[in-house]
Amino acid sequence: MATAAQWLEGARPRTLPMAFAPVIIGSAAAFGLGSFEPLNAVLAAIVSVVLQIGVNYANDYSDGIRGTDTDRVGPLRLTGSGAAPPRQVKLAAFTCFGIAMVAGLVLVILAQTWVLLIVGVACVAAAWGYTGGKNPYGYRGLGDVFVFVFFGLVATLGTTYTQANQLSAAAWIGAVGTGLIAMALLMANNVRDIPTDSVVGKKTLAVRLGDTASRVTYVMMLAVAILLPLFLVHDYPWVLLVLVLIPACIMPSRRMLTGTHRTTLIPVLKQTGLINLGFSILFAGGIVITTNLA
Template identity: 65%
Template sequence: MATPAQWVEGARLRTLPMAAAPVIAGTAAAQAMHAARPGHAVLALLVALLLQVGVNYANDYSDGVRGTDDERVGPLRLTASGAAAPREVKTAAFVCFGLAALAGVALVLVSQQWWLAVVGILAIAAAWGYTGGKKPYGYMGLGDVFVFVFFGLVATLGTTITQAGRLNAGAWIMAVTTGLFACALLMANNVRDIPGDRTVGKKTLAVRLGDPRARLTFAAELFVAFVLPLLLVPHNPWVLLIYAMSPLAVGAAMTVLQTTERRGLIPVLKQCGFINLGVAVLYAVAVWVYQFVG
């Protein structure tokens, strides 16, 4: 039986800023239309956090029973390490998915955006199918698409539309930005795991690209994510505040491009989460400052 600390580590709480960032950015975009609703934002945050934790447990279970994590470099995996029985980890994943569904139903009810119920079902199915099932798409190099769509576009745009009932340029640009940051985190994680993934036949995008090009892709994702918000500066010059996070992004990119020790990539995962969260928070600050200061 795993200890509470091991369950917390298994949930990978250090990556949860990646779930909070699109909700903050989406709420800020709604506020740009003077339509932010804190209660709706809390429900959206619950959905995003529970899906994030559920995905982590689902990946832990599926990779563990397949033997993918047997030679993994990185933090504890409950299933592969034997800290928890596979059935327990699988149950934890589905409990999180169930709670995310309940929070999602509440959000649909209060926002009256009924079509989002279908999106929620697709999100849960995609979360399990990432590494679960007979043909997990994460093993075919499509995991980055899932992360970009659901932890970037869907999370950000969904947050905005449940509060404002419509979208604006800020919502779209920040949705793509947060999606790219999430993809960068996944790419760094998969670059670290290339040798082990290649051995077990897990063909992530990093494996398909090869080590050098995967590292360049990581840097390119960060670069584009920081360039896109410039499109918002003519409408709100305070958006330039987000570039306070650029030194950290440069440091992360240099680490990925230069380090030869795969364990040295582990801190980059936390940095990507912090960058994503920091950019979202600073974008929110920019919206509020512009509205109240000009």
């Protein structure tokens, strides 16, 4: 029977910055539009965080029963390690999906944004289909697209829309930026797992690109994300704050380009998650400061 600490590790708390980042950015974009709604922001955060945890448990379950995690390098997986029965991990995943759907429904009712009900159902279906079902798209190299679309575009733009009922250039650029950093985190994870994923037929984008190209792609994703806010400087000059993150990107980028042992890539996951959180805070700060000074 898995301990509480093992369940917490199975939830992969290092990935939670990927859930908070779009909500912070989306709320700041709404503030820039003069429509910040704290309660809606909290509900959006609950949806994003619980859905992220649910995805983590769903991946743990699906990869575990397929044998993908049998010879895994990295943090504990509940199913693959045998720490918890597959049925319990699956139940944990769907419990999280249920909580996310309830919080999302309340958010939609408060914001009167009924079209997002369809988006919410699509989010849960995509979360399960990532590695679950008979033909998981995560095994065909489309997991990165899922992360960019749902934990970048949908989470950020949905947060803004449920507060302001409109979108802005800041919301779009912030969404693309955080989506790219989230993709970079997944890329780092998948580069580490190339040897084991290749054996079991899990053709992630990293497997398809190959080791060297995947490492370079990681660096490019970070670079583009950090530089994108420059397009907003005319309207929000304080978004230049995001450039403070450049030194923080050097260490994980160097590890990705030069790390020969798979275990040396493990810290990159946490570092990339923190970069995403830092990006969201600095980007949001730039929007809020500029708006208040206007």
